[in-house]
Amino acid sequence: MKKILIISALAFLAACTASVKMAADPAQSDVERGSKLFPALTLSALNEGKLAYESNCGKCHGLFSPLKFNEAKWRKEVPPMAKKAKVDANTQNLILQYVVTMNGAVVK
Numbered sequence: 001m002k003k004i005l006i007i008s009a010l011a012f013l014a015a016c017t018a019s020v021k022m023a024a025d026p027a028q029s030d031v032e033r034g035s036k037l038f039p040a041l042t043l044s045a046l047n048e049g050k051l052a053y054e055s056n057c058g059k060c061h062g063l064f065s066p067l068k069f070n071e072a073k074w075r076k077e078v079p080p081m082a083k084k085a086k087v088d089a090n091t092q093n094l095i096l097q098y099v100v101t102m103n104g105a106v107v108k
């Protein structure tokens with residue numbers, strides 16, 4: 001019985017880690033790529049976007065990897081979802097910049 005509990009606890013932990021590890025953390029190379037779309041982009045804005053995405057967008061359906069949808073799909077989904085998540089316009093923009101930029105990331 002104890003063994004089963006430990007195994008399910010480990011499986012649960014593994015599942016959590018997997019859902020958080022979606023795309024690599026934003027790096028300077030992401031800023032360079034993303035700034036073609038968002039000219040004022042900075043590394044701290046990308047990190048803020050990641051944090052805002054992770055803390056506001058996983059409550060109803062779990063976090064989708066930024067890699068899962070293309071730019072057009074993210075641009076279509078983020079505004080209505082930002083309304084659902086009740087975030088302000090600035091946070092919505094940070095989230096959009098993060099998912100769109102990281103969508104173009106090379107998966108390592």
Ligand code: HEC
Pocket residue numbers: 053056057058059060061064069074077078081082084085095
């Ligand atoms: C209050 C619950 C709720 C919150 C918070 C929420 N979503 Fe959603 N999301 C949904 C529901 C329900 C759907 C599916 C139906 C729809 O499109 O309304 C969905 C669908 C999506 C889809 C489309 C998935 C697909 O397979 O086509 C994306 C992308 C998405 N959400 C992103 C986000 C992002 C980004 C945020 C944070 C800004 C967010 N969601 C916050 C409820 C939520």
